[in-house]
Amino acid sequence: QTNRPLAASKRLVKHKAASTSHKNTPEMSESVIVSLYDYPSFECTELTMHMGERLTVVSDDGDFVMVRSTTTGRESYVPTNYTAKVTDKWLYTGISRCKAEELLRHPSNQTGAFLIRESETNRDSYSLSILRRTGSSDLNPVKHYRISQLENSWVYISPGLTFPSLHYLVQHYSELPDGLCCRLTVPCFIQGLDEPRPVPTTVRRPTINWREISRKRTESDNSLVSDGLREAISSYLQLTECKDHSWDT
Numbered sequence: 001q002t003n004r005p006l007a008a009s010k011r012l013v014k015h016k017a018a019s020t021s022h023k024n025t026p027e028m029s030e031s032v033i034v035s036l037y038d039y040p041s042f043e044c045t046e047l048t049m050h051m052g053e054r055l056t057v058v059s060d061d062g063d064f065v066m067v068r069s070t071t072t073g074r075e076s077y078v079p080t081n082y083t084a085k086v087t088d089k090w091l092y093t094g095i096s097r098c099k100a101e102e103l104l105r106h107p108s109n110q111t112g113a114f115l116i117r118e119s120e121t122n123r124d125s126y127s128l129s130i131l132r133r134t135g136s137s138d139l140n141p142v143k144h145y146r147i148s149q150l151e152n153s154w155v156y157i158s159p160g161l162t163f164p165s166l167h168y169l170v171q172h173y174s175e176l177p178d179g180l181c182c183r184l185t186v187p188c189f190i191q192g193l194d195e196p197r198p199v200p201t202t203v204r205r206p207t208i209n210w211r212e213i214s215r216k217r218t219e220s221d222n223s224l225v226s227d228g229l230r231e232a233i234s235s236y237l238q239l240t241e242c243k244d245h246s247w248d249t
Helices: 003-017 097-104 166-175 227-240
Strands: 031-035 047-049 054-060 064-069 075-079 083-087 091-093 114-118 126-131 142-149
Touching (some): 047 064, 097 126
Antiparallel strands (some): 031 054, 031 083
16 A cells, blocks of 8 residues: 555655765764753752753763753753753654644744654654744644654655655755645754854834825825835825815825
8 A cells, every 4th residue: 555655755765865965864863962941050040951952961860860051051960851862953852742842932943943753642653843933923833743654664744755764854844845834944943052043023014004094194294104105105196086085084
């Protein structure tokens, strides 16, 4: 039943494997430890570590681990489940769906930021979590997609498109969305590992109700309307004025 999708994806992957520019290859895998919570300091008012921050492991006792903040330099003894292992900047071990959403909602993340995590409900499968900001009214900007695994260890989101590894899956969806909510851009921001990402300035465009517009709005010396918009309003009024409708209200 999977022969046809596999055949199609083999052609796709053969083309992708010919490229040596992709840096997410198994040979270059590296892992870091990231904080999953803000953790207080008992010696001062500042936090010992922040959620989403890279940590250095000083010692590991199993259920607890001594970590050092890469930004403050402070050390603290924290529960092991307060941290997560991250491989290749995007593969998270031991985090929940809710925690993935918290990490991706960090202000430094913008549309297309992503991470892959082990599935909580399906063994031997993963979930891809993607941030897609559409506006301030979007209460849940993070979308989740199940990554299933075949018996031969190939992975897929859509059964018609399979990949030999998560690396090739990430590479493909970084080039085009192909059914996802958006294209993958950068892994979820990790403080102390990534450079701070500037938050884009939101420019609010003024809205004009053309049916209620008045010439006074363009003729006043104190008008805040730009010259270009003033000219557009004047042209509109000349085209729409008639004897039974007055715009000077």
